[in-house]
Amino acid sequence: MSAFTDKVSKRRTFAIISHPDAGKTTLTEKFLLYGGAIQEAGMVKGKQHMRHAVSDWMEIEKQRGISVTSSVLQFNYGGYCINILDTPGHQDFSEDTYRTLMAADSAVMVIDASKGVEDQTRKLFKVCAMRHIPIFTFINKMDREAKDPYELLEEIEQELGVETYPINWPIGCGKEFKGVYEREKREVIRFVAASKGARNKAEEIITAVDDPSLKEAIGDDYYATLQDDVELLDGAGAVFDLDRVHEGKLSPVCFGSALTNFGVEPFLEHFLDFSTPPMPRMSDEGPIDPMSEDFSAFVFKIQANMNSRHRDRMAFMRICSGTFTKGMDVYHVQGKKKIKLNQSKSLMADEREEIQEAYSGDIIGVFDPGIFSIGDTIVTGKKHFAFEGIPTFAPEHFARIRNRDTMKRKQFVKGITQIAQEGAIQIFTELGGGFEEIIVGVVGVLQFEVLAYRLKNEYNVEIVNTPLPYQFIRWVVNKDIDVKTLNLSSDTKYVEDLKGNTLLLFSNTWGINWATERNSGLELAEFSKN
Numbered sequence: 452m453s454a455f456t457d458k459v460s461k462r463r464t465f466a467i468i469s470h471p472d473a474g475k476t477t478l479t480e481k482f483l484l485y486g487g488a489i490q491e492a493g494m495v496k497g498k499q500h501m502r503h504a505v506s507d508w509m510e511i512e513k514q515r516g517i518s519v520t521s522s523v524l525q526f527n528y529g530g531y532c533i534n535i536l537d538t539p540g541h542q543d544f545s546e547d548t549y550r551t552l553m554a555a556d557s558a559v560m561v562i563d564a565s566k567g568v569e570d571q572t573r574k575l576f577k578v579c580a581m582r583h584i585p586i587f588t589f590i591n592k593m594d595r596e597a598k599d600p601y602e603l604l605e606e607i608e609q610e611l612g613v614e615t616y617p618i619n620w621p622i623g624c625g626k627e628f629k630g631v632y633e634r635e636k637r638e639v640i641r642f643v644a645a646s647k648g649a650r651n652k653a654e655e656i657i658t659a660v661d662d663p664s665l666k667e668a669i670g671d672d673y674y675a676t677l678q679d680d681v682e683l684l685d686g687a688g689a690v691f692d693l694d695r696v697h698e699g700k701l702s703p704v705c706f707g708s709a710l711t712n713f714g715v716e717p718f719l720e721h722f723l724d725f726s727t728p729p730m731p732r733m734s735d736e737g738p739i740d741p742m743s744e745d746f747s748a749f750v751f752k753i754q755a756n757m758n759s760r761h762r763d764r765m766a767f768m769r770i771c772s773g774t775f776t777k778g779m780d781v782y783h784v785q786g787k788k789k790i791k792l793n794q795s796k797s798l799m800a801d802e803r804e805e806i807q808e809a810y811s812g813d814i815i816g817v818f819d820p821g822i823f824s825i826g827d828t829i830v831t832g833k834k835h836f837a838f839e840g841i842p843t844f845a846p847e848h849f850a851r852i853r854n855r856d857t858m859k860r861k862q863f864v865k866g867i868t869q870i871a872q873e874g875a876i877q878i879f880t881e882l883g884g885g886f887e888e889i890i891v892g893v894v895g896v897l898q899f900e901v902l903a904y905r906l907k908n909e910y911n912v913e914i915v916n917t918p919l920p921y922q923f924i925r926w927v928v929n930k931d932i933d934v935k936t937l938n939l940s941s942d943t944k945y946v947e948d949l950k951g952n953t954l955l956l957f958s959n960t961w962g963i964n965w966a967t968e969r970n971s972g973l974e975l976a977e978f979s980k981n
């Protein structure tokens with residue numbers, strides 16, 4: 452194996468998905484601790500003060516103490532080089548959250564054991580499922596009162612439509628949390644002392660499941676339950692099939708407690724065992740082999756104006772083959788031009804240091820003089836292929852946006868189209884209408900604030916924002932349908948996007964059902980591939 456293929460085969464690039472507060476930050480922090488990337492717990496966590504260092508490019512971020520953009524963390528563990536892609540949550544949930552998933556090879560899904568499957572997890576899961584990437588589940592907060600583990604698995608299977616395979620099994624929960632049973636090794640990792648605070652690791656004792664001392668250690672009742680559970684799991688549970696894991700059909704599940712650092716390292720090790728190195732990516736010339744030495748990458752995120760004095764942008768790329776070296780010459784397929792890749796930053800959250808080399812599977816951020824669009828491909832080889840595009844995801848919040856000062860129409864149109872081109876917002880207009888009536892759709896409401904802020908600061912334009920009651924948008928897949936002839940509920944609106952696609956706006960799911968039930972053959976999509 453060459454040094455290059457060795458490096459690629461040891462790479463693991465995954466996104467962490469969860470609903471806010473499930474413990475994503477805490478789990479990430481523990482991963483980094485194991486990798487030695489940070490020295491003490493709390494470094495990732497201190498959201499308020501950390502944000503200044505992480506990204507001070509936008510006032511909104513500073514004011515709110517949140518990050519508007521997602522970041523990537525890289526660390527080494529057990530001979531692997533691991534890239535964690537953070538998916539922004541809370542109010543900063545945006546289309547970037549979804550796009551980040553396009554750059555990952557697998558996903559880690561963190562679930563709060565007392566809450567089960569929550570709204571944001573459901574949304575992010577849908578995108579992972581669309582890509583058929585492996586999904587590894589960590590059921591967190593077992594040191595708190597939790598739902599019954601069978602119920603939790605049932606919920607995941609029912610709500611998300613994925614089979615589950617428990618790698619370990621919890622014994623009790625909350626104050627009575629005794630630890631987990633590792634099924635393959637047939638041993639119990641006992642949770643001895645729930646330590647307070649993030650810095651400490653819970654004490655663990657490992658005991659074989661048939662060790663006579665176990666009964667005394669965990670108590671008769673828990674011991675009896677464990678025996679039943681072991682029998683049940685061995686007898687009735689799903690078979691572990693690694694191929695199905697890789698197809699995203701079967702999710703390995705671990706139980707633990709990120710805060711007390713219990714079960715995190717075993718989870719990481721299981722993850723490394725079962726996850727794949729970078730996989731081939733589809734292009735218009737067929738799949739591109741990550742082990743190919745010719746460099747190729749695609750843009751999955753564009754971030755504007757990190758320095759407010761310059762209109763510069765960063766384009767974030769996922770490397771799909773070959774090696775990136777600083778200042779290299781590449782060919783930008785969509786722009787049909789040779790360019791030099793400059794100022795590539797590694798995305799370690801607290802330091803945007805310039806990187807010298809990166810490989811298939813890694814993420815780099817490069818200086819963008821305004822030439823890239825989301826989904827663009829760059830290559831160094833002779834073949835100028837283009838990777839499959841990144842879908843446009845359905846926005847969930849809509850507003851009518853008007854320019855306050857009609858004299859500034861030019862700046863307004865320029866600003867709003869540029870911001871839309873970066874993928875921060877989506878613009879819709881009346882069918883055949885121009886920019887007189889603009890409806891803006893966003894995935895997360897914060898994007899409206901970002902839009903207003905940026906139009907004012909970068910284009911000197913003030914806008915009036917009138918929220919609209921729509922909640923759902925669907926692309927009309929049928930190209931041959933005249934939407935004006937459709938039978939729609941009275942509150943359904945039809946619009947078009949900048950690419951001329953026709954879409955329907957609905958205030959509720961009832962309206963969607965109306966449309967599909969009364970217009971046979973009408974096909975509606977939640978994603979747009981072009």
Ligand code: GDP
Pocket residue numbers: 469470471472473474475476477478591592593594595707708709710711
């Ligand atoms: P995120 O929003 O998903 O990033 O969640 P955080 O990692 O910020 O965690 C949310 C809250 O849950 C914080 O107060 C954490 O300290 C707490 N938390 C995280 N993991 C655990 C856990 O395993 N047990 C308990 N009891 N609390 C946890």
